[in-house]
Amino acid sequence: MKLHNISINNLKRRKAKMAFLTIGLMVGIATIVTLVTLTRSMSSDIERKMDEFGANILVTPQSNGLAMNYGGISLGGVTFDQREILESDLAKIKTISNHKNISAVAPKVLGGVKIGTHDVLLVGVNFESELKMKQWWKVFGHEPKSEQDLLLGSEASRVLNVSPGESLIIKGETFTVAGVLDQTGSQDDALVFASLGKAQKLLGKEGKITLAEVAALCSGCPIGDMVTQIAEKLPDAKVSAIQQVVEGRLKALNQFKRFSYAMAGVVVFIGSLIVFVTMMGSVNERTTEIGVFRAIGFRKSHIMRIILLEAALVSLLAGFLGYVAGMGGAKLALPFMAESKNAHLIWDTAIAFGSIGLALTLGLLASLYPALHASKMDPTEALRAL
């Protein structure tokens, strides 16, 4: 017979009351686990989708130029003191303090070339990073693999009248059309894409790039900070953020997060109240029993240990069950809450241990006063009950 035997036996005897207590706390923990897991899974889903949306930071040369385009119709620009970015400088982007948030850097060189009788805008790209960034591209044929391979926009393919596998001659050099893009409805439809190195040679811009797109997206990414950090590394470049979409979505997610935390707070409060009221009721019911314990020589600390151990055991069970129920709830709710059907539930051991730890902390804190109350009981209560 040890103190914990008393606690365990009491829990066994008061099954209904302890089940109520466990369920009360479990519901609180389950709600928190569901909300936190849903929020994290949705964040992850949005991050992934944001990566698919492409770049959100644009690096262009500093200029005094004013863009002259409206509604997609370009009238050229007035440019003074045009500068260019050295390709080698792009490596500096990976040295910023938030470099871990950068998922891809896609440099581009632009220039006009004549193909047959047509003037075409040639875009030199790093196909690997470009394809990673523009996951919505649908390539007919195959993706370019060698320096002599080209990728054509749908409109360019139509105007130049070439299909995948056919050849094109640019500045006397023969290239193969590896693939043609499905219509995107964007400027990409009219472009001819070549490998960066080859395009630089054709355009006479070796080692230089016209612009670079940077994909750096995750929930809570400090995009503004990253823009500043890149601008500091590339003083001759103009760095700007494409933020509207990101901010809109993150704002919505943050609102949901705040709502989740507020709701979790209320549920935790109610859960704690249930624990407090049930433990207080249990202590009051056991006045005589506690009086007997004190009469036969139990110290106040012994009484506290018995009560708190009961609370701890119930809380641990509630924490475990709450985690399981919460994850089940999140799994059921995610398809209705997430933007995409293939959103994945995030299983995190930190949440598992966190929920058990939270249940334990709440259970013990809510039982502290009842335990103190029990320990301070006058032992003569037992005799008075005669």
Added chain:
Amino acid sequence: MALIQISNVKKHYTSGNDVVEALRGVDITIEAGEFITIMGQSGSGKSTLLSVLGGMNHPTTGEVEMAGVKLYQLPGEKLADFRAQNLGFVFQSFHLIPYLTAIENVMLPLAIVKMGTAAKKSAARQALERVGLGAKLERLPNQLSGGEQERVAIARAIVNNPHILLADEPTGNLDSKTSDEVMALLRELNAAGQTVVMVTHNPDNGRYADRTITLRDGMVVEP
């Protein structure tokens, strides 16, 4: 030297504006090995005296000295430790813990003692055998008769070999036959050297005692 020395003990309770004088200057001396019954009518102060004697109820004035220790001068939880080591209690309503078996109830005072589980079990078994319940170790209180529950309560009170056994109306809830059996058991324990102080309102129980102290209105009338 007396085992228990109660000197000029007064106990006042305040109830609203009224002051109730439960004990009004009680002086009692009890020697080791004595069997004492404390008698008196309801409200005479018997139970208050027993709780003061048991180190559970601070007297308003006066002193209680037990085995050379001034009980109410013990600091903090030392008084609880003193009760655990020196006193055994038997209550009128038995006050067994309903969710513990007979042997677990008897082991209760040992829950706070540093002893191996086997030794605790052995001590509890011996105590139960001593009160004649060696065959009902695993019964829950509600599976035992009133007399058997009282025996378990007595076994619980003696399991830690206390100096003094304090019993408050131990036969109050029992029929006359069972009462006699319980009283005979207490007498038997006393014969084995156990000091017993018992509160009772039943004059018949006085015949088992060496001495009877009668209280009236918080004062000893027949020392």
